[in-house]
Amino acid sequence: MSSDEKKYWYNSRTGEVEHGLVSPAVDRIGPFDTSEEAARAPEKLKERSAAWAEEEAIEEDWPRATDASGK
Numbered sequence: 001m002s003s004d005e006k007k008y009w010y011n012s013r014t015g016e017v018e019h020g021l022v023s024p025a026v027d028r029i030g031p032f033d034t035s036e037e038a039a040r041a042p043e044k045l046k047e048r049s050a051a052w053a054e055e056e057a058i059e060e061d062w063p064r065a066t067d068a069s070g071k
Contacts, residue, residue, distance in 0.1 A: 007031030010041035 005020045009030035013023070017038040021028075029045070032038040 004031055007033065008035045008038035010038045012041075015042075 002021075007020070007030060009018045009021075009023070009028040009032070010016075011018055011023050011027050012029055013027040017035045018028070019035070029041045030038055032041070
């Protein structure tokens with residue numbers, strides 16, 4: 001038994017938490033150590049997506065913030 005088979009996964013198609021490799025990989029988010037963590041997967045994805053969008057916005061603004069005038 002692999003370590004992934006002992007973990008919890010969030011099924012993005014059904015919205016259910018699964019223990020082990022039940023569903024196809026394309027439908028699974030995880031792995032998580034607990035079912036509670038897996039249940040929070042949609043919330044966690046939203047948080048990470050917002051953070052990535054913020055980082056990307058900062059990176060896209062970087063050239064304007066360091067233009068030739070130094071301003």
